[in-house]
Amino acid sequence: MTTTTSTLPEGFILPDFGDAPRTTRTVQTGESSAVTTTTSYDGPRKMAFICSKGNLDMAYPALIMGNAALGEGVEVHLFFTFWGLDIVNTKTNDKLRFTMAGNTAMHLDDLGRLRPGLEHASVPQALGNLPGMTGMATRMLKRQMAEQDIPTVPEFLDLLQASGAHLYACRLSFDMAKMLEADLHPGVEGVISAGDFIEIAQGAQIVFV
Amino acid sequence: MPTNTLNGRSFAVDEEGFLTDRDQWSEELATELAALIGIELDEEHLAPLRFMREDSARTGVTPTLRRMQTVGGFDIKALFGLYPGKPAKKMAWLAGLRKPVGCV
Numbered sequence A: 001m002t003t004t005t006s007t008l009p010e011g012f013i014l015p016d017f018g019d020a021p022r023t024t025r026t027v028q029t030g031e032s033s034a035v036t037t038t039t040s041y042d043g044p045r046k047m048a049f050i051c052s053k054g055n056l057d058m059a060y061p062a063l064i065m066g067n068a069a070l071g072e073g074v075e076v077h078l079f080f081t082f083w084g085l086d087i088v089n090t091k092t093n094d095k096l097r098f099t100m101a102g103n104t105a106m107h108l109d110d111l112g113r114l115r116p117g118l119e120h121a122s123v124p125q126a127l128g129n130l131p132g133m134t135g136m137a138t139r140m141l142k143r144q145m146a147e148q149d150i151p152t153v154p155e156f157l158d159l160l161q162a163s164g165a166h167l168y169a170c171r172l173s174f175d176m177a178k179m180l181e182a183d184l185h186p187g188v189e190g191v192i193s194a195g196d197f198i199e200i201a202q203g204a205q206i207v208f209v
Numbered sequence B: 001m002p003t004n005t006l007n008g009r010s011f012a013v014d015e016e017g018f019l020t021d022r023d024q025w026s027e028e029l030a031t032e033l034a035a036l037i038g039i040e041l042d043e044e045h046l047a048p049l050r051f052m053r054e055d056s057a058r059t060g061v062t063p064t065l066r067r068m069q070t071v072g073g074f075d076i077k078a079l080f081g082l083y084p085g086k087p088a089k090k091m092a093w094l095a096g097l098r099k100p101v102g103c104v
Helices: A056-071 A082-088 A133-147 A153-162 A171-176 A194-200 B027-036 B043-059 B065-070 B076-082 B087-094
Strands: A024-028 A034-038 A046-051 A075-080 A166-170 A188-192 A205-208 B003-006 B009-012
Touching (some): A046 A082, A056 A133, A056 A153, A075 A082, A075 A194, A082 A153, A082 A171, A153 A166, A153 B076, A166 A171, A166 A194, A171 A188, A171 A194, B027 B087, B065 B076, B076 B087
Parallel strands (some): A046 A205, A166 A188
Antiparallel strands (some): A024 A034
């Protein structure tokens, strides 16, 4: 499929695709002397995400960043532990919820129509504890995400799997939750221990969510 | 604005090398660009590029991989196979479009 790479014309600007060295660049350092440098390849960049939360709003950061990293050609590993296991549990991952309780950054745009400036006000914490508020807040967040064309959590996992992400469930959390292997999203490669994950994550930049 | 010249063909690019004028693009140019990154453009490779040009002509922005799947019907895994590493970036560049800016 691939052909031999042709040489770049002088002065040609090529986007950085992070591939293996392909060019030998000649850098002019003076009138007569020229230094030839070869772009070096340091091995693939790796990122490891630890997903420890099962709230809807806490599921997305790692999924979005992991997907972005894959698009940049980065090797991506996601480790789902504790409440984060709900993200890869097919019995729960389409039902993740978002609660206003404990979130002081909760604002309601529509309040701005009542009185300008109110859209920036923090919604009173007591409201979040009223029956039905978590359901309402979840629907609102899901609608806002859909408007931005962000896939649902199960679809997002499909996308990550297709893009080559490595997904793992935490052995301890899996056993604690008495989970069934059959309930795991098909993209999950295995149920592994924390030690296994640390080994896999060698050389990776780690993001804990 | 820098200009790239390849095999006698000149085209305006941004500081990263992405074409800034979509009308300076042609399939022949794409084929020559692809050779620079070790890709031989066949029909399979060209199909997503054509979709990207049609879609961006309508929306004004370079489609993301997600949009290539949901709107274009392309298989993401296959796109990673055709354009290894950074498929969205490589395809946008080969399609003569700006670097994709969408998050997903």
